Amino acid sequence: ETGVTQTPRHLVMGMTNKKSLKCEQHLGHNAMYWYKQSAKKPLELMFVYNFKEQTENNSVPSRFSPECPNSSHLFLHLHTLQPEDSALYLCASSQDWGRKLFFGSGTQLSVL
Amino acid sequence: DAKTTQPPSMDCAEGRAANLPCNHSTISGNEYVYWYRQIHSQGPQYIIHGLKNNETNEMASLIITEDRKSSTLILPHATLRDTAVYYCIVLSGSQGNLIFGKGTKLSVKP
Numbered sequence: 001e002t003g004v005t006q007t008p009r010h011l012v013m014g015m016t017n018k019k020s021l022k023c024e025q026h027l028g029h030n031a032m033y034w035y036k037q038s039a040k041k042p043l044e045l046m047f048v049y050n051f052k053e054q055t056e057n058n059s060v061p062s063r064f065s066p067e068c069p070n071s072s073h074l075f076l077h078l079h080t081l082q083p084e085d086s087a088l089y090l091c092a093s094s095q096d097w098g099r100k101l102f103f104g105s106g107t108q109l110s111v112l
Numbered sequence: 113d114a115k116t117t118q119p120p121s122m123d124c125a126e127g128r129a130a131n132l133p134c135n136h137s138t139i140s141g142n143e144y145v146y147w148y149r150q151i152h153s154q155g156p157q158y159i160i161h162g163l164k165n166n167e168t169n170e171m172a173s174l175i176i177t178e179d180r181k182s183s184t185l186i187l188p189h190a191t192l193r194d195t196a197v198y199y200c201i202v203l204s205g206s207q208g209n210l211i212f213g214k215g216t217k218l219s220v221k222p
Binding site: 033100 | 146
């Protein structure tokens, strides 16, 4: 248990669906992150939020829309995804944009 | 461009020390060496980090060469649960984000 909880653990969606991934941390951290891990590829940093402000958007397509309403919660809104977006989506948090990140268990997303 | 080079895979016998090397020949003075690991289908887990001195915690030891161009992560008594992909990451202390490479897949065998 890392203190970072992601829901759902698994998600199957069609290309026309809209869904959201949720991440919650109970560690009092100020920075939160979304990473994507496709099969047999390294983790890719998608978004970074520091004190609820987005500080990094790593050229992510607009069909992925992050939201950070407060320092404890982070969402990733998904719409009109493609099959190649199927991947493990990982959320992480850290204290003050630090380097010691705590990761959740991820959401395994399948787009049909 | 990759800042670190790691072997793609290594084997280790259970109960023996696992020594995972990492080359970072272009590291600059304010950059730290971080190690994370990822057990299959889980999120990465922080292990240890260091600047120039050797470091030890309850999980592992980190040995950094005097010229800081390479380092070794040591798991003193590897168990089957240490089977994972181990990532060595070089990062400035004041800027930049954690970027993962391909890492080393460590297989601990009975």
